[in-house]
Structure formats: C-alpha cells, structure tokens
Amino acid sequence: MRCRVKFLLSTYLWTLLVFIMAKISFMLFCQEEHPFALTDMWQVVWHGLTLDLSTALYFLILPFLLSIISIWYWAKWLTYILRGYFVLIAIAFALAFVADTSLYPFWEFKLDASCLQYLETPTEAMASVSSVYLVWRFLAIAIASIVIYGGYRPLMLHTACCSSRQWLELLVYILTIPLIVIGIRGGLDESTTNIGQVYYSQNQFLNHSAVNPVFSFLSSFEKTASNIVDYDFYTEDTCQQLMADYYTTTSVDTDTLLTTNHPDVIIILMESAGEVFAKGMPRLQQLKQEGINFANCFANSWRTDRGTVCTYSGYPSFPTSSVMKMPNKTRALPGIASSLQQAGYATTYLYGGDINFTNMRSYLIGTGFSQLIWKDDYKDDERNSAQWGVRDDITFKTLLSLIKHPSDKPRFIGYSTLSSHEPWDVPVKKYDDEILNAFYYLDSCIGEFIDQLKQSPQWKNTLVILLPDHSYDYAGANQTQPDRNRIPMVWTGGAIKSSRQINTICNQTDLAATLLAQLGLTHDQFRWSRDILSRSYQHPLAMHTYRNGFSVTDSTGFMAYDFDVNRIVADKSTDSQRLERIGKAILQATTKDLKELGK
Known part of the structure; x- marks a missing residue:
C-alpha cells in the first residue's frame, strides 16, 4: 500500500508544482507590459493555490483507478496506459501554458474556449505573427512537454504492489473517493470551484496570473458562447425599428432629487x-x-x-x-x-x-x-x-x-x-x-x-x-x-x-x-440603462427574464412569453402582441450585445 500512496501523492504534488511553475513563467514572460514586484509573485501563487489544488485532482482520477486495479493485478499494457496518459496530459498542459502565455498580450484575458474558433481559419490566425514567433512557440511546447513528462515518468507504477490486506486497502480507497470529490468541488460551501475565487487585487494582471489556465479553458465551455442562446426573431433592421427610442443614453432636463x-x-x-x-x-x-x-x-x-x-x-x-x-x-x-x-x-x-x-x-x-x-x-x-x-x-x-x-x-x-x-x-x-x-x-x-x-x-x-x-x-x-x-x-x-x-x-x-x-x-x-427622470425617457417599459421565458410591462399592461411552449402564457395587456414583439426584439439585441461583449 505504501508504494501506491507514494505514487499518488507524488503524482499529485508534481502536477501542483507544474501549475505553480506555469504561473511564474507566465508572469515573467508578460512582465514587460505588466511590471510587478517580487512579492506579487508570491501573492499570485498563494491566492491561486486553491484553484490549482482542485484542478490537480481532476488529473489524479485515472492514476487513482489504476492504483486500485494494482492491488490485485498488473500487466505491461496497464503500464502503457499510464505512460500514454502522462504523455497526453504533459502535451496538453504544455499547449495550455504556452498558448495562455502567448495569447495574453493580445487578448488581455486568460485562455478559454474562444481560441478554438481560430483553428477554423489557421492561415489568418498565423498571419498575425512571424515564422520565428511560431518556431519559438513550438519549441517551447516541445520543451515544456518533455520537462512535464520527465517529472511524471519516474513516479509510475510498473508492477503490482504486493499487499496481504487487499480488502482493507480497497476500503481505504473507497473512503478516499468523497474527499477527492469534495476537493474537486472546492469544499462544502454553496459555491463550487470557479475562477473568481482567486481574484484578490485591483490589478487585473495579478488576478489573471493567479488563474489556472487549464481550469479556465475547460470551464469556459459552459460559460461562453455555447451557453448563449441565439434569439433570431427578426432581421436587423426590423429589430432596430421595434426598439427605436426605447434605450437612450443621454439625459435631457433631468429632474433633480438631491441636495x-x-x-x-x-x-x-x-x-x-x-x-x-x-x-x-x-x-x-x-x-x-x-x-x-x-x-x-x-x-x-x-x-x-x-x-x-x-x-x-x-x-x-x-x-x-x-x-x-x-x-x-x-x-x-x-x-x-x-x-x-x-x-x-x-x-x-x-x-x-x-x-x-x-x-x-x-x-x-x-x-x-x-x-x-x-x-x-x-x-x-x-x-x-x-x-x-x-x-x-x-x-x-x-x-x-x-x-x-x-x-x-x-x-x-x-x-x-x-x-x-x-x-x-x-x-x-x-x-x-x-x-x-x-x-x-x-x-x-x-x-x-x-x-x-x-x-x-x-x-x-x-x-x-x-x-x-x-x-x-x-x-x-x-x-x-x-x-x-x-x-x-x-x-x-x-x-x-x-x-x-x-x-x-x-x-x-x-x-x-x-x-x-x-x-x-x-x-x-x-x-x-435609462435615466427615468430625463425628458428623453419617453417609452416607459420593464423587461424581465426568467428560466426560458420573459415578461414585459408597460402602460398597456403585462405579458409573459415562455420559450418551452413558444407562446404567450400570460396576457394581461390591451396590446400583448406588441409587447411580445418588443420583448423578442430586446432579447435579440441584448443577446447579440452579450456575444460581442469582451471581444
């Protein structure tokens, strides 16, 4: 049992060390545009540690399962699986670290799934950088992969570790599973592991440096455009006509409420x-x-x-x-x-x-x-x-x-x-x-x-x-x-x-x-947002969204529309059809704005 515990603990700690080294490398590479003090490096590592601890547990799952198998059985093909797994994650980590460090000066935000859209047009993406730039990045990926894999290779289990108390050891593994789940989740509080937990500074570069790029990339799949529903009800011109003068950003003759x-x-x-x-x-x-x-x-x-x-x-x-x-x-x-x-x-x-x-x-x-x-x-x-x-x-x-x-x-x-x-x-x-x-x-x-x-x-x-x-x-x-x-x-x-x-x-x-x-x-x-005390606020209206639906209120009354059934589910307006059209136009326009936000 001791050899399996040593294997798992060493694997976990090496993964954690890799994440920490990636943070330091990121900061050093980007310091020209974002200078920082030496103490900031420690703060970044410390504040980012909780996210690194959780993320490292994800990559311990397969070694953990293979360790359970090794209580009774080991074969050469299992060694190959473990070796292949470490090669795979070494390359994946290297790609994430180098991509994150290379793209940050352009994007000013951490690596996420939006980078995948550029793979559809690689020629245009590569046109923004020189051949020398690309060569150095490929070299960095290769070196990083070798270093990361080199840390994993000596740790691997090669044969079954003998144990005279297999069932007792299995019980220990089973009892360990909830701890791993809690660690991945980030604790027992209402909030689960998320990027925001490592933010600590008014300097966004330091916050970004603390974010684990692997976690940022994986979590972004559910938090970016893939989770933004397209609401294409009207042509662009029709949408703008329906919304005309509803949202104005200039205050005119605003009534004064304060002293x-x-x-x-x-x-x-x-x-x-x-x-x-x-x-x-x-x-x-x-x-x-x-x-x-x-x-x-x-x-x-x-x-x-x-x-x-x-x-x-x-x-x-x-x-x-x-x-x-x-x-x-x-x-x-x-x-x-x-x-x-x-x-x-x-x-x-x-x-x-x-x-x-x-x-x-x-x-x-x-x-x-x-x-x-x-x-x-x-x-x-x-x-x-x-x-x-x-x-x-x-x-x-x-x-x-x-x-x-x-x-x-x-x-x-x-x-x-x-x-x-x-x-x-x-x-x-x-x-x-x-x-x-x-x-x-x-x-x-x-x-x-x-x-x-x-x-x-x-x-x-x-x-x-x-x-x-x-x-x-x-x-x-x-x-x-x-x-x-x-x-x-x-x-x-x-x-x-x-x-x-x-x-x-x-x-x-x-x-x-x-x-x-x-x-x-x-x-x-x-x-x-509208200044409702301004003379320019001529079309008072309230929009509300709820799970897969929306409602609109104005001087004619109230209307609620549900997308699960694609119809009005509450009609308490003298002009509900108009409210439906306006609500859909607002949802279409705001969703388009959300998709463009941050680009």
Whole structure:
C-alpha cells in the first residue's frame, strides 16, 4: 500500500508544482507590459493555490483507478496506459501554458474556449505573427512537454504492489473517493470551484496570473458562447425599428432629487425582497413615505448573480445565461463603482456570504470595487450565524461602521443582505410563516440601521438606495403574475431634497443611469440603462427574464412569453402582441450585445 500512496501523492504534488511553475513563467514572460514586484509573485501563487489544488485532482482520477486495479493485478499494457496518459496530459498542459502565455498580450484575458474558433481559419490566425514567433512557440511546447513528462515518468507504477490486506486497502480507497470529490468541488460551501475565487487585487494582471489556465479553458465551455442562446426573431433592421427610442443614453432636463452631487452613496441589495413581502416590511413602507419611492420598478431577473449585474452594471438579464459566470464578459462591463471611482469615490462591497459564489469576486473587482468584505473577514461564530454566512444584523453593524469611519473621499458602498433566503434561519419570531418572518427580520435590521444612521453626522450627506436583487414566488405569485417581479426601490438619507413618489415604469437596470445623472456624471457606457427622470425617457417599459421565458410591462399592461411552449402564457395587456414583439426584439439585441461583449 505504501508504494501506491507514494505514487499518488507524488503524482499529485508534481502536477501542483507544474501549475505553480506555469504561473511564474507566465508572469515573467508578460512582465514587460505588466511590471510587478517580487512579492506579487508570491501573492499570485498563494491566492491561486486553491484553484490549482482542485484542478490537480481532476488529473489524479485515472492514476487513482489504476492504483486500485494494482492491488490485485498488473500487466505491461496497464503500464502503457499510464505512460500514454502522462504523455497526453504533459502535451496538453504544455499547449495550455504556452498558448495562455502567448495569447495574453493580445487578448488581455486568460485562455478559454474562444481560441478554438481560430483553428477554423489557421492561415489568418498565423498571419498575425512571424515564422520565428511560431518556431519559438513550438519549441517551447516541445520543451515544456518533455520537462512535464520527465517529472511524471519516474513516479509510475510498473508492477503490482504486493499487499496481504487487499480488502482493507480497497476500503481505504473507497473512503478516499468523497474527499477527492469534495476537493474537486472546492469544499462544502454553496459555491463550487470557479475562477473568481482567486481574484484578490485591483490589478487585473495579478488576478489573471493567479488563474489556472487549464481550469479556465475547460470551464469556459459552459460559460461562453455555447451557453448563449441565439434569439433570431427578426432581421436587423426590423429589430432596430421595434426598439427605436426605447434605450437612450443621454439625459435631457433631468429632474433633480438631491441636495448635493457628491453624497456618500449606499446601495443595499435586499435579498429576494419583492413587493409581495410588503406586509412583512413595515419599516420599508415607512421609508417610502419619508424618502423617494419608485413605485413601479420591476426586477430584471430571478437570481442573485443576474440581479447583481443588472443593478451595478445596468446590464440586462438573459433566460439561460448568467453573465456573472462569464469572466471574459464581465471584464468588459461598465459599473457604477468604476464610474464613481473615476469621480474620486472610495468603493467598498460588503457581503456576509461567500464572495466566490457564482464568480462574484471577479465581477465586483472588475467593475470597480476596490475593497471587498465578506464572511471570511468575520469571526467563526459570526461566520456560522446563518446557513449562508454572516447574519444581516451583524453585517448591518459593519455597514454602519464603514459609513462612520473617517474618509477624505466620498464613499460608495454596495451591500448585499442574505438572511431573507432559504432556509429562512433568522433569530426572530414575528410570523408563523417562516418566509414572511425572514423578511420581517430583514426589515427590522434596515429600520435599526436607518435609525442609527440618522443620529450620526454622516446622515446629512448620505444617499441610501434600497432595492432587491430579485423577487420570489410567494402566496401564488409566479412568473405569470404582473406583481411577481415588482420590487421596491427607495431612496432615502439626508441628501434627499424632499419626499415624493415616482410612478414611472422602470427596471432595476435603470438605477445606474438615473443615479449617475443625479450625480452629474455621464452614463453613455451603460447602453441598457435609462435615466427615468430625463425628458428623453419617453417609452416607459420593464423587461424581465426568467428560466426560458420573459415578461414585459408597460402602460398597456403585462405579458409573459415562455420559450418551452413558444407562446404567450400570460396576457394581461390591451396590446400583448406588441409587447411580445418588443420583448423578442430586446432579447435579440441584448443577446447579440452579450456575444460581442469582451471581444
């Protein structure tokens, strides 16, 4: 048994060392355009280690299975299988490392499946580089393959390792399988292994250096164009005609809501808190009366990863694609944080859960948040205070301390709550209905936070914006119901001129343009966000996507369309056919934009 354990452990550690050496080589090769300090090399290796550890386990599966066979039997042909496997992965690793290092100066993002499209036209691809360049790359692949295989060759099992306790050894192997699965998955948390977990810096080159190119390539197959459904309903001209004047990026005679255009800005993204939970949120209803209530705001999507992008990037949602899970796309998105950062704001994001979930870390860093605070920044008892992480009452205290902390810059803080989520584990009991009770708890946290903020000197110059990431099916409300995706959007704080209600129909994506216009900043880069207080906003409309369907709301009513059945499934509009056409045109145009994003 000892020889098999030694074989597997040595194989795993060599694979891990290969990944680390590839990172260092990548950094050294690209340092001319991306200078870095020696300490950065250590940081890259350290932060990228979790992804390397998981990825290395994938390539241990075949040796692991052959080791089990060797308990009873070994033959020369099994040696050939193992040798061939090591030759294959040595070449594959070498190709990935050299391609990643060579393409990065051109692409400025890590190796992914999009490189395969260039194999269809190799002549054009090679026309961009010289023959000498290609020769050196082929030589590098050959040398790297030999070095990698040379490390594996001495480790191979050549004969069966004798054991007098085969069944006991087999049991040990069986018990090891769950550990390998957990390692590949990246742990027992809700988030699985993903590229975003290694992001740690505002310097994107350092983040990219920490990413394992082999994992990046393999994972990209489910997160790039292959996962973007084509919606080709109309010709390009017809599509543009249907959408004419619906999305404008210029503010004209915008109504002014604030007393200053440099307030501290806090966006509180309330987990799942749609208007269907108004009964359980009395303090939020009070804030609607005290502040500015956008009474006809609708969520763009039904998931947190999608709703977060819609809110902070003003970018639309899609029925089957999650933009946040596509690092090659999110790197090209605009962000409220990056716009405010350029205007002199300090930017922070607070979340009590796992910030690696659905690639959130890479999205937040890439769109301008310079400081991230998440569950690993809390004590063990706080970190485990709820199923999803740190309870809302604890993180609200963190939010308050962030606002009160002295700063020589105006602050922009994004904050996602988490307790109003299954399994609804909150420390209060107001309602027997556990779902409504969870939203009452969130509401009480909001109320206490606002009360305390009002007593501070920071209140006068603060704008607090409350809205959900999405809504939730509750009390019969589903995607065929008009109010299922109606969400509260409330602006409060001392920076508000006066209380009022705005009844204009809008989406959460419109927050970006509306807010930036209020701050006197341009928002041209937010192509799918509209300043709803501008005179140019002449066609109020809300678009929502859900799993394989979409809904549209305007002054004529509500319509929902389902692609599983290819028909309207909810018709509560006086002009549903027009809404269907507009919805399809928007989906076609936004999907085209997504496919082009990042190229």
